Amino acid sequence: MSANYNVIGRSVPRIDGPEKVTGAAKYTGDLKFPNMLFGKILTSPHAHARIISIDTSEAEKLPGVKAVITHKDVPTLKYGLSPARWDENIFCSDKVRFVGDKVAAVACLDEDTCYKALKLIKVEFEELPAVLDFLHAMDEGQPLVHEEYERNINTEIHQEFGDVEKALAEAHHVRSDTFVGQRTYQSPIEPHSAISMWEGEKLTIYSSTQSPHYFQHYIAREFGMPMGDVRIIKPYLGGGFGGKLEPTGLEFAGAVLAKLTGRPVRTFYDRAEMFAHNRGRHAQHMEITTGVDKDGKILAVKANFIMDGGAYTSLGIASAYYAGALLPMTYEFDNYQFDMFRVYTNLPACGAQRGHGAPQPKYAFESHLDNVAADLGIDPMDIRIINARRPDTVTPNDFKVNSCKMRECLERARVISDWDEKKKNLPHGRGIGVATGSFVTGAGYPIYRTDLPHAAAFIKVHEDGTAATLYTGSVDLGQGSDTVLCQMAAEAMGYRYEQMKIVAADTEITPLDFGAYASRQTYMSGAAVKQAGEEVRKQVLDMASSMLNLPVDDLDCEDGIVFSKSREGKSLTFQEVARKHFVLKGPLLGKGAYTPPKLGGSFKGAAVGTSPAYSFGAQVGEVSIDKETGEITVVGIWDVHDCGKVINPRLLHGQVHGALYMGMGESVWEEVLFDDKGRIKNAELANYRVLTAMDMPPIQSEVVDSYEPSGPWGVKEIGEGATNPTLGMFSNAIFDAMGVRVNSLPLTYEKVWRALKEKREREAAEKA
Amino acid sequence: MSQVLTDKDGVKRYLITLNVNGDAHTILVKGNAILTNVLRDQLDLTGTKKGCELGDCGSCTVLLDGKPVDSCLVLAVEADGREITTIEGVSANGALDAIQESMINHAAVQCGYCTPGMVLSAKALLTRNPHPTEPEVREAIAGNLCRCTGYVHIVEAVLAASQGRVTPDDH
Numbered sequence: 001m002s003a004n005y006n007v008i009g010r011s012v013p014r015i016d017g018p019e020k021v022t023g024a025a026k027y028t029g030d031l032k033f034p035n036m037l038f039g040k041i042l043t044s045p046h047a048h049a050r051i052i053s054i055d056t057s058e059a060e061k062l063p064g065v066k067a068v069i070t071h072k073d074v075p076t077l078k079y080g081l082s083p084a085r086w087d088e089n090i091f092c093s094d095k096v097r098f099v100g101d102k103v104a105a106v107a108c109l110d111e112d113t114c115y116k117a118l119k120l121i122k123v124e125f126e127e128l129p130a131v132l133d134f135l136h137a138m139d140e141g142q143p144l145v146h147e148e149y150e151r152n153i154n155t156e157i158h159q160e161f162g163d164v165e166k167a168l169a170e171a172h173h174v175r176s177d178t179f180v181g182q183r184t185y186q187s188p189i190e191p192h193s194a195i196s197m198w199e200g201e202k203l204t205i206y207s208s209t210q211s212p213h214y215f216q217h218y219i220a221r222e223f224g225m226p227m228g229d230v231r232i233i234k235p236y237l238g239g240g241f242g243g244k245l246e247p248t249g250l251e252f253a254g255a256v257l258a259k260l261t262g263r264p265v266r267t268f269y270d271r272a273e274m275f276a277h278n279r280g281r282h283a284q285h286m287e288i289t290t291g292v293d294k295d296g297k298i299l300a301v302k303a304n305f306i307m308d309g310g311a312y313t314s315l316g317i318a319s320a321y322y323a324g325a326l327l328p329m330t331y332e333f334d335n336y337q338f339d340m341f342r343v344y345t346n347l348p349a350c351g352a353q354r355g356h357g358a359p360q361p362k363y364a365f366e367s368h369l370d371n372v373a374a375d376l377g378i379d380p381m382d383i384r385i386i387n388a389r390r391p392d393t394v395t396p397n398d399f400k401v402n403s404c405k406m407r408e409c410l411e412r413a414r415v416i417s418d419w420d421e422k423k424k425n426l427p428h429g430r431g432i433g434v435a436t437g438s439f440v441t442g443a444g445y446p447i448y449r450t451d452l453p454h455a456a457a458f459i460k461v462h463e464d465g466t467a468a469t470l471y472t473g474s475v476d477l478g479q480g481s482d483t484v485l486c487q488m489a490a491e492a493m494g495y496r497y498e499q500m501k502i503v504a505a506d507t508e509i510t511p512l513d514f515g516a517y518a519s520r521q522t523y524m525s526g527a528a529v530k531q532a533g534e535e536v537r538k539q540v541l542d543m544a545s546s547m548l549n550l551p552v553d554d555l556d557c558e559d560g561i562v563f564s565k566s567r568e569g570k571s572l573t574f575q576e577v578a579r580k581h582f583v584l585k586g587p588l589l590g591k592g593a594y595t596p597p598k599l600g601g602s603f604k605g606a607a608v609g610t611s612p613a614y615s616f617g618a619q620v621g622e623v624s625i626d627k628e629t630g631e632i633t634v635v636g637i638w639d640v641h642d643c644g645k646v647i648n649p650r651l652l653h654g655q656v657h658g659a660l661y662m663g664m665g666e667s668v669w670e671e672v673l674f675d676d677k678g679r680i681k682n683a684e685l686a687n688y689r690v691l692t693a694m695d696m697p698p699i700q701s702e703v704v705d706s707y708e709p710s711g712p713w714g715v716k717e718i719g720e721g722a723t724n725p726t727l728g729m730f731s732n733a734i735f736d737a738m739g740v741r742v743n744s745l746p747l748t749y750e751k752v753w754r755a756l757k758e759k760r761e762r763e764a765a766e767k768a
Numbered sequence: 769m770s771q772v773l774t775d776k777d778g779v780k781r782y783l784i785t786l787n788v789n790g791d792a793h794t795i796l797v798k799g800n801a802i803l804t805n806v807l808r809d810q811l812d813l814t815g816t817k818k819g820c821e822l823g824d825c826g827s828c829t830v831l832l833d834g835k836p837v838d839s840c841l842v843l844a845v846e847a848d849g850r851e852i853t854t855i856e857g858v859s860a861n862g863a864l865d866a867i868q869e870s871m872i873n874h875a876a877v878q879c880g881y882c883t884p885g886m887v888l889s890a891k892a893l894l895t896r897n898p899h900p901t902e903p904e905v906r907e908a909i910a911g912n913l914c915r916c917t918g919y920v921h922i923v924e925a926v927l928a929a930s931q932g933r934v935t936p937d938d939h
């Protein structure tokens with residue numbers, strides 16, 4: 001592989017940097033349109049209640065109120081993200097299923113009037129007993145969240161690969177542990193908003209969305225419209241992390257309000273409403289059993305999980321499958337059993353948060369593996385290296401792994417964290433832990449069934465050749481895809497990054513792309529962009545060949561210069577060739593599309609977790625614990641990743657920093673808490689405990705040299721993989737520091753303190 | 769004291785003058801109008817963001833007489849006659865401030881929603897303390913939540929700007 005690239009592999013500055021640092025960048029909530037109204041949604045104050053009546057007459061009379069809508073005014077078709085379980089309505093008609101469920105909406109001249117109008121809508125509820133504890137949701141006699149789902153079971157999974165019982169029976173050592181993960185919320189800093197407007201039969205929505213395509217698809221479906229009549233425009237997006245992947249009441253209600261009033265309507269969530277809409281990480285109960293041989297080689301793993309889905313499915317079927325599907329990634333073993341129930345409760349619906357189903361099962365498995373290592377007296381680093389997955393292997397659940405430098409990541413993390421030295425010499429109260437992670441580079445299959453390509457791109461070279469615009473439906477939610485894709489386009493064209501422009505994303509202008517989820521864009525959108533760029537390059541070389549009177553094979557194009565490979569001094573600028581092309585042949589355009597190959601096995605659920613490539617990584621963390629209070633201080637974190645070829649090193653490390661920052665919050669501090677009525681107790685950023693700059697330790701992020709043969713220029717994912725090891729790494733570092741294991745997330749100071757106290761009491765009792 | 773007008777429903781509005789980025793705007797606001805909304809909705813200065821309206825996130829940070837404040841915790845009437853700098857006022861005549869340039873070059877910007885507030889908090893820091901230590905930088909931006917970056921590149925960018933190194937070596 002030639003390493004002679006001009007544009008990729010360099011930390012070029014972000015294409016949107018100047019706009020973002022000057023405040024010029026417009027996010028959806030910053031946009032204004034003439035005659036625009038403001039819309040708000042009335043939500044349920046009860047976790048579970050029958051709706052007896054809704055009276056909107058007082059609200060309608062309030063001056064400044066332009067429309068009030070309830071279930072009677074909107075389509076009743078159920079929607080959702082997972083086609084197998086469409087279970088949500090725009091507005092509830094018979095009952096509400098969580099505090100925050102949608103009941104009605106208003107459109108008014110200003111925001112203040114909206115709040116007054118919402119207060120004037122009279123809803124009579126009959127409260128019903130609610131299911132708030134997911135561990136008892138399947139019990140006999142529990143109320144049903146959805147009548148059609150018996151025992152509140154939303155998703156049930158039973159998979160077995162190999163012969164688990166036989167392998168466990170033959171194992172040298174078998175151990176079981178149980179862990180519990182908490183509910184967390186993505187908490188992007190930009191709140192969701194949407195602006196809807198109609199021109200005749202055409203609906204346009206500006207939206208803070210991670211996937212304009214899925215929005216377009218689901219909105220068209222809900223309103224029975226052709227997709228061509230629905231236009232979704234994504235302005236700048238202020239973070240998503242999985243929380244802005246699906247249409248919300250904002251788009252659906254906003255579209256109806258805009259239709260009724262004939263005016264643009266801006267609908268939006270405030271912070272508390274964002275927490276209620278949720279779609280964050282599921283709480284999960286995880287039992288894991290592992291059998292190993294005397295060297296610590298894993299022979300079989302059995303995972304038995306229950307997940308709290310909340311009131312609706314969202315993307316939760318995929319979350320449930322992912323929880324088990326990605327468990328066998330970083331370590332090799334042949335026998336694997338995965339059982340899962342995702343249950344409905346009367347709490348906000350959970351979905352896909354950074355790392356999707358993987359981080360909590362990873363926490364459980366990595367903690368459990370350290371327990372196994374301790375039982376056998378093996379160093380935690382060694383047990384991981386012994387079991388580390390190798391390249392060109394297949395997981396028990398039929399995922400094909402091409403490039404994989406799991407072992408190298410661990411070995412490098414061992415060195416840069418000074419593992420061996422610290423393992424020997426750290427005093428009691430200081431500890432070091434390691435964990436691994438892996439993630440998909442894009443999902444092998446789309447969210448809804450379709451044979452459309454997963455990504456497509458156009459490039460238009462301007463008529464005078466001084467600029468080229470990349471048109472893509474992909475979404476830069478902060479990760480930097482606009483920049484990286486422009487680097488890729490310029491590299492493929494032989495052009496200069498500084499002359500690239502980008503339009504992303506507007507379903508009427510930009511070609512289909514499934515958007516920002518499952519860490520897919522650098523690879524999948526990148527593959528389409530590379531193809532489009534190569535098509536441009538080919539036309540440029542053809543034109544230059546006739547201009548220079550040289551065979552096309554003798555020509556190449558780099559950094560905006562077309563030159564002869566054999567003859568010194570024979571060259572033209574890309575610009576003049578492009579201009580000539582326009583004059584003689586019309587617009588200079590390139591296009592590309594990407595469809596993944598057929599992937600995975602044929603068992604039920606085999607599609608979830610398939611991907612053309614997987615990232616791998618190892619994280620080491622060092623903590624210091626105050627024995628009196630349980631307070632945890634993070635001394636340092638070292639992350640080493642195998643993420644294929646790196647297109648923009650600074651942006652890449654930024655992804656690692658952000659992903660492990662999020663994982664760190666989830667490890668010790670963040671948790672969505674509820675009272676006994678199912679109301680969120682801490683729907684604010686401060687009380688939810690989002691970490692500040694003062695909480696963050698020094699972080700060292702490195703990559704190992706890697707090349708993924710299936711990807712454009714050898715790329716793989718980075719955006720989510722670095723969240724996966726973090727929770728387990730913290731659990732292990734605390735275990736190393738104190739010799740106590742906290743079996744539930746978050747690993748709070750109080751839980752550590754309590755575990756220490758119990759240990760002291762146990763030891764005292766043993767002595768006595 | 770600003771002039772007060774009362775409408776037919778008895779709602780009072782105050783005639784105030786906000787000096788924003790050197791421009792004087794004389795406008796009518798309700799007593800409960802928060803500065804964030806007046807800047808964004810009445811003056812169309814949407815570079816000031818709004819992430820919580822509770823004083824938690826700092827995305828609404830502006831400089832009020834040179835001091836960083838959460839503009840969602842300031843009533844517009846309290847800002848009457850005072851000097852306000854919003855993100856739109858940081859770069860002069862199209863030339864970026866060193867902090868802005870450093871933030872771009874260090875990849876300290878991801879989604880960008882926290883960025884205006886970060887820039888202003890950093891600006892206030894470097895004005896009162898041109899050569900801060902790393903802990904001082906962290907403390908100065910502790911009221912500005914960023915959900916994307918883990919703050920690593922932001923801290924690096926602010927320190928680099930304070931040392932006149934707005935372009936990192938790996939660039």
Ligand code: FES
Nearest residue numbers: 819821823826840
């Ligand atoms: S909007 Fe003012 S602090 Fe969050």
Ligand code: FES
Nearest residue numbers: 879882914915916
């Ligand atoms: S860059 Fe996204 S919140 Fe800071």
